[in-house]
Amino acid sequence: MTATTGNTSGISRIKRTRTVAKPTPSQLPYALLLLAAIIAFGFYLGSPKLALSWAISIALGLTLQRSRFCFTAAMRDPVLTGSTSLTKAVVVGLAVGTVGFSALQLGAYLKSGDMADAMKLVHLAPVGIHTAIGAFLFGIGAVIAGGCASGTLMRVGEGYAQNMIALVAFVAGSGLAAASWPIWRDLLGVNLADTVYLPTMLGGFLPALVVQFGLLFAIWLAADWWNKRKTSQS
């Protein structure tokens, strides 16, 4: 998804192309060496929780690379090329995630009858104007840098110099924002208590899940329609 060389017209230059080295020597021996190092590092970490996180992250990196998964392109391609196949895939991922996450939360709630136990399994963060501004800036940055958070890490592993530079700037930007936090906290009125949990807001798991799956399905239908409209135009 990084810009490719070739013709000069803007849009066709950023088509998602995959540059693959043609007859190359086998790199399988290096793969086995790396795998051995990965396993050794897992043992070196010492704690089962860290080793498990490490193993899952290896699988995440492998999956991202194998499926050429890119959240940035899922957000960008509908605007740029009209293609929504990645967008629809992201929606599918969000729906599958909802099944698992809500089942875990519901299980925790049923066990104790206390909503607080379900909410321990929620990625709760304050919501406000800062969420909108932050996400907006993040969207601009991800498209310009040629990769979001996961995409940048994945492409560093793939060997892209552009994403290595982006990662350094990403860390620098995170540090600058953290170091100047009081300015943004006061300017944007961040209140750590302003969290939103759909089942509490909408009065239960059932309405929350109806709304959640309804919205996801609506996005999927819109993306599907957009793709067909764009392809029939050209």
Next chain:
Amino acid sequence: MTNLSSTTGRDANAAGSGGLRNNAVFKDLFVNPWTYVTGAVILALLNIALIASTGKGWGVTTAFAYWAGWIWNGVGGDAHNWAYFTEVAKAFNGENFNFLNDPASIMNLGIIAGAFLSVLLASQARFKGLKSGKQAVAAILGGLLMGFGARLAFGCNIGALFTALPSLSGQGWVFIVFIFLGAAVGSRLLVKYFI
């Protein structure tokens, strides 16, 4: 193992390299790309496995703030009293907190290692240098924007979207709307200034 042939093409299998590399099942799994939906479903299942086993879903960028803090401390600064670490991400000031016992930091490294393993298995690993100075400028600007944006929003496309939204957290829905609008603006900027 980097800087091999730079010619491009679809099939990465050299004739005559034999064995595992030309095995049809191995090719389907580790050489030919998976579909987007396959990827999406596996990523979602891995995220569920992560929260079910460790109690915490996938997140990437809070660790980047820690990295910046550790680097700042390393060059003689003192990030321990940054308000962000005393008020929001308090783990930073926890006892013996460092890269090797922060699951998120380790996972970021693991994603890089996993992607690298993936290209090695396909025998497609090579260093891809910058194509223009513009790319460097775009990477720096984009990286800074992502770093800032993720702190303001309390997460990135992973924590604030891929984990927050399925966990029925309102943050995810606000984030997905505005990352989409940002990406639309970013696309215009990209076409106009960076390619």
